Amino acid sequence: MTIDQLETLEMIVEKGSFKSAAEHLHKTQPSLSVAIKKLEEEFNLRLFNREEYRPKLTPEGLVFYNWAKQCLFSFRELQTVGIELGSKKVEPYLTVVLDPLVRFEAIEGVFQETVLSKYPTEMTFRTEIMSGGLNSLLSEEADFAISTKSEENDNVESVAFDRIEMVPVLAKSLAKSLPDLSYKSLKPFPQIVVLQQGDKTNLLKRDRKGVVADSKKSYVTDHALKHKMIMSGFGWGRLPLNEIEKELKKESLLLIEDEQVKPFSLDLHIMRLKHKPMGPVARAVWAQLLKNCIAVQAKKSPRTK
Missing domain, CATH: 1.10.10.10 (Winged helix-like DNA-binding domain superfamily/Winged helix DNA-binding domain)
Known part of the structure; x- marks a missing residue:
């Protein structure tokens, strides 16, 4: 054998x-x-x-x-x-894949000079939507990923990191032309959804539950573009609550409240391949990510007396 x-x-x-x-x-x-x-x-x-x-x-x-x-x-x-x-080699370079929805304050301190200034390691950061983070790990194109976990895999170490609340909104300029904010009134206008680039047959693995089946749709391949198109009144869609709090307060964006268009949550995980060797820089980065996980979870969990 x-x-x-x-x-x-x-x-x-x-x-x-x-x-x-x-x-x-x-x-x-x-x-x-x-x-x-x-x-x-x-x-x-x-x-x-x-x-x-x-x-x-x-x-x-x-x-x-x-x-x-x-x-x-x-x-x-x-x-x-x-x-x-x-x-015991120092890595010449490391690649980190981030979901576009990752909050940068959630990874604060990971890439500070205190870690990287000691070594000549070059860091590459890339954004990937949906299953892109996990796929980049499995193909060994990335060392770490912070994204949604599309499936369980025994070869991947994964730790829950953050939860993003996705809420349905439209621009105030678009709302002015509608009798109300019901889904019935929204139907003539497209739902702006993120499409994994080059794959129209496998739409929105991550956001499938957020896509209204009979809605008119307009697809984009970039989260920032989706945000701009909704803000401009081109259509409606879901955006991260933490990104649009100011717009909601100013009422330049309005919440859509309808049973057919509900908010939902996306869970982000930090991930790495279990059996991929780590040098000193990778170990330092992974250790800091784990510390940040604990810090993020502690902020969300109220202390019990």
Whole structure:
């Protein structure tokens, strides 16, 4: 039994087919079949039911797979420790992906000179909407992400960070042309929604619950543009309450109160890959992010006497 065989088993189960697993591992399907066959022969154990169209674990295979996952987790942790102990290298650069809705006061202190002035590390900051933060981590294009968590993943360490209240609003200039602020009156005007760039078939993974099915829509790929278009009276939509408190107070923006157009919350998480080695700068940044999580949560939780 080898780690390569266990990783082959893991990928076949995760991807649902030998073909997809082979593509992900950059190997041929026959080589994967040979690896699984050798593993089965070693223990006189049938891992997959060959009668199914797609590979399905046998009851014994499922038990073996669960143990294999534990073994791989320990192996990858050991790899990470070995790399960190052996190299102790300072990272030449780090990439952080931020959701456009992240409040900068929530990450205050993370990138202060006290951390970075000691090292030549270059920091790159990039914004990604919806599942972009998690996808950037999984593809190892980013070291950290602060965004919504679109799905659970065993390879990702995730800590709840902040909650953003999204409230439906329209500009006062647009409201003047309406008989009232009901959804019925709003229907002739577009709902401004953020669209993941280049993907019209997978709209608003994050905001799907906030999109009114029968509303007229206008799509933008940038949160700042969405804000400007709503402010200009082009249409209506949901914006973060913390960003528009001044506009609401001045009544340049008005809240929409209708059962069909309700507010909702978005939970932001800080995330990193569990098994990706961290040098001194990455460790300092992650430690500060965790401290900020505690501080943000403490402010929101009233003290009990």
